[in-house]
Amino acid sequence: MAGEEEAVSNKQVIFKDYVSGFPKESDMFLTTTSINLKVPEGSKAVLVKNLYLSCDPYMRGRMSNLPPEDPNFSSFQPGSPIQGFAVAKVVDSGHPDFKKGELVWGVMGWEEYSLVTAPDQRLFKIYHTDVPLSYYTGLLGMPGITAYFGLTDICSPKEGERVYVSAASGAVGQLVGQFAKLMGCYVVGSAGSQEKVELLKDKFGFDEAFNYKEEHDWNAALKRYFPEGIDIYYENVGGKMLDAVLLNMRPHGRIAACGMISQYNLQQPEGVHNLTSIIYKRVKIEGFVSFDYFSQYSKFLDFVVPSIREGKITYVEDIAQGIENAPAALVGLFSGRNVGKQVVAIAHE
Amino acid sequence: MAGEEEAVSNKQVIFKDYVSGFPKESDMFLTTTSINLKVPEGSKAVLVKNLYLSCDPYMRGRMSNLPPEDPNFSSFQPGSPIQGFAVAKVVDSGHPDFKKGELVWGVMGWEEYSLVTAPDQRLFKIYHTDVPLSYYTGLLGMPGITAYFGLTDICSPKEGERVYVSAASGAVGQLVGQFAKLMGCYVVGSAGSQEKVELLKDKFGFDEAFNYKEEHDWNAALKRYFPEGIDIYYENVGGKMLDAVLLNMRPHGRIAACGMISQYNLQQPEGVHNLTSIIYKRVKIEGFVSFDYFSQYSKFLDFVVPSIREGKITYVEDIAQGIENAPAALVGLFSGRNVGKQVVAIAHE
Numbered sequence: 185m186a187g188e189e190e191a192v193s194n195k196q197v198i199f200k201d202y203v204s205g206f207p208k209e210s211d212m213f214l215t216t217t218s219i220n221l222k223v224p225e226g227s228k229a230v231l232v233k234n235l236y237l238s239c240d241p242y243m244r245g246r247m248s249n250l251p252p253e254d255p256n257f258s259s260f261q262p263g264s265p266i267q268g269f270a271v272a273k274v275v276d277s278g279h280p281d282f283k284k285g286e287l288v289w290g291v292m293g294w295e296e297y298s299l300v301t302a303p304d305q306r307l308f309k310i311y312h313t314d315v316p317l318s319y320y321t322g323l324l325g326m327p328g329i330t331a332y333f334g335l336t337d338i339c340s341p342k343e344g345e346r347v348y349v350s351a352a353s354g355a356v357g358q359l360v361g362q363f364a365k366l367m368g369c370y371v372v373g374s375a376g377s378q379e380k381v382e383l384l385k386d387k388f389g390f391d392e393a394f395n396y397k398e399e400h401d402w403n404a405a406l407k408r409y410f411p412e413g414i415d416i417y418y419e420n421v422g423g424k425m426l427d428a429v430l431l432n433m434r435p436h437g438r439i440a441a442c443g444m445i446s447q448y449n450l451q452q453p454e455g456v457h458n459l460t461s462i463i464y465k466r467v468k469i470e471g472f473v474s475f476d477y478f479s480q481y482s483k484f485l486d487f488v489v490p491s492i493r494e495g496k497i498t499y500v501e502d503i504a505q506g507i508e509n510a511p512a513a514l515v516g517l518f519s520g521r522n523v524g525k526q527v528v529a530i531a532h533e
Numbered sequence: 534m535a536g537e538e539e540a541v542s543n544k545q546v547i548f549k550d551y552v553s554g555f556p557k558e559s560d561m562f563l564t565t566t567s568i569n570l571k572v573p574e575g576s577k578a579v580l581v582k583n584l585y586l587s588c589d590p591y592m593r594g595r596m597s598n599l600p601p602e603d604p605n606f607s608s609f610q611p612g613s614p615i616q617g618f619a620v621a622k623v624v625d626s627g628h629p630d631f632k633k634g635e636l637v638w639g640v641m642g643w644e645e646y647s648l649v650t651a652p653d654q655r656l657f658k659i660y661h662t663d664v665p666l667s668y669y670t671g672l673l674g675m676p677g678i679t680a681y682f683g684l685t686d687i688c689s690p691k692e693g694e695r696v697y698v699s700a701a702s703g704a705v706g707q708l709v710g711q712f713a714k715l716m717g718c719y720v721v722g723s724a725g726s727q728e729k730v731e732l733l734k735d736k737f738g739f740d741e742a743f744n745y746k747e748e749h750d751w752n753a754a755l756k757r758y759f760p761e762g763i764d765i766y767y768e769n770v771g772g773k774m775l776d777a778v779l780l781n782m783r784p785h786g787r788i789a790a791c792g793m794i795s796q797y798n799l800q801q802p803e804g805v806h807n808l809t810s811i812i813y814k815r816v817k818i819e820g821f822v823s824f825d826y827f828s829q830y831s832k833f834l835d836f837v838v839p840s841i842r843e844g845k846i847t848y849v850e851d852i853a854q855g856i857e858n859a860p861a862a863l864v865g866l867f868s869g870r871n872v873g874k875q876v877v878a879i880a881h882e
Contacts, residue, residue: 453809
């Protein structure tokens with residue numbers, strides 16, 4: 185039969201079971217199934233070939249057994265593929281807006297081919313292809329949206345303000361620093377190796393950067409780089425780093441809480457002790473979720489695409505090769521093994 | 534000489550030395566000096582007779598040896614009178630805007646008579662005298678401004694939203710609850726005795742109230758009163774209460790951090806462990822200081838004075854008698870001894 189002739193093998197990365205503590209490669213396993221490369225007759229589904237898989241810290245949350253409160257943060261299904269952002273090419277489509285051969289990004293399974301049953305809600309079309317396609321997992325995808333709207337909408341940076349970025353060489357942090365520099369801010373970042381610190385200063389144009397692993401007293405380090413205090417803290421880390429930052433915020437300072445990677449693998453999160461200082465300093469701490477800004481994606485592109493073409497924004501990626509290496513790449517995020525945005529290339533166009 | 538004839542005795546409450554831990558009555562002492570009841574020739578000072586002294590939790594901060602960062606939060610001067618809000622009557626004035634016999638409120642020394650050398654910055658005139666004058670240390674003074682602008686400016690309450698107030702029978706809390714009710718919210722408060730809980734429900738019209746000392750599990754208590762979660766938390770307490778609240782906030786919830794009285798007397802503040810939840814819930818925590826809203830005092834009066842006259846707002850005060858009892862009244866705040874706003878009446882008009 186014709187339908188059967190279209191079936192091909194489909195390697196998948198399966199989520200084994202809920203995780204507590206640090207995730208391990210063995211929390212996932214590879215399997216090979218088969219998939220029909222045609223969407224079901226009469227459906228509006230889209231069938232894609234995945235090209236790049238995105239490894240992002242928020243995925244750790246979905247590996248826990250979560251209460252079913254927020255559909256954006258539901259747990260992965262044990263026995264089913266890991267879910268994450270990916271760049272893909274349309275192989276077949278029952279949806280009028282998506283045509284065979286078009287490029288898209290959105291949330292897919294970790295597998296060679298994915299059937300996307302609700303493409304309206306999950307897929308963004310890729311129009312600009314004069315940049316590396318992998319950028320749509322980072323600079324031009326969810327991390328870019330996170331960096332831009334977290335900085336602009338939550339923190340309203342003004343020229344001359346002092347911005348501190350933790351996890352600053354990561355997928356989001358490197359962009360926050362560069363966007364803040366474009367907005368005329370003084371920017372300091374921290375990262376976990378000398379190599380990353382040099383990236384921050386030499387490649388991303390941060391004013392200063394330091395290796396948090398080599399500083400015994402983060403409060404003292406921040407006082408050195410921000411003798412007059414911090415106006416804006418883009419929070420990727422949480423815990424003790426947040427405590428040190430709170431001691432160094434300026435009056436009316438703003439903290440955008442994007443993630444707290446230092447806390448994700450702890451059974452009991454660290455206590456934050458210096459919150460009382462937010463009162464007399466009139467500091468705001470605000471959590472946000474990038475999904476809330478996806479509807480403003482085109483506004484973000486209007487800002488960022490010209491900046492990329494003019495060479496004002498650069499992006500560093502750490503690209504693992506092959507779906508077999510996806511579990512190790514994801515796990516590596518939590519020890520800071522990646523340098524820049526962690527991507528997994530699994531196919532060529 | 535004429536000047537000497539105007540000198541009268543002036544009892545003062547002197548701050549002995551910087552405090553760590555819980556303040557004690559013996560951290561203050563009474564003394565009697567004399568004061569000339571005329572302002573210095575040619576000065577713009579105002580000399581007032583103090584009628585009511587205000588005891589407020591923020592004063593604990595000024596008993597510590599603070600870094601000299603913010604003039605609103607400088608330490609008390611050992612050997613000088615305690616400073617705090619008071620209601621007073623003008624006895625003599627070199628300032629064209631303040632006339633003998635007028636009533637004012639503002640920051641004064643804890644003493645029978647105070648010489649106010651910068652009245653422009655420190656004194657508010659009292660125009661409405663059909664309410665108890667002591668209200669200008671509470672409902673119509675700093676605590677009222679704190680309650681109103683903290684609730685409206687930081688939390689933007691909408692009709693039907695769910696509001697939780699801790700330390701709810703205190704000077705600020707009782708007002709936050711009543712203001713939120715006027716704005717159409719569902720309001721629950723907590724306090725530290727059965728008597729206070731009854732006040733909240735019977736006198737202030739809170740929808741529900743509970744005694745936090747009788748609840749072993751504050752998370753469970755909040756889940757009981759807020760099965761669908763909390764939209765607005767007016768934070769007066771900090772520490773473990775904040776941790777329980779964070780577990781119960783609704784998406785896009787707002788926390789106005791007005792004070793954290795549970796933390797003021799600790800050498801090492803408690804850790805807050807549940808901050809990561811602000812991210813996926815998009816919760817905002819914002820500190821604020823009532824001084825920033827003093828310029829909008831008349832706007833507040835326009836809202837609150839008609840509500841008082843119409844009987845829509847009530848206020849409970851705990852009035853100690855005599856300047857000798859001021860130290861005990863202040864210290865009592867930190868064990869929750871007061872029922873309602875703590876005031877000290879030291880003279881009649």
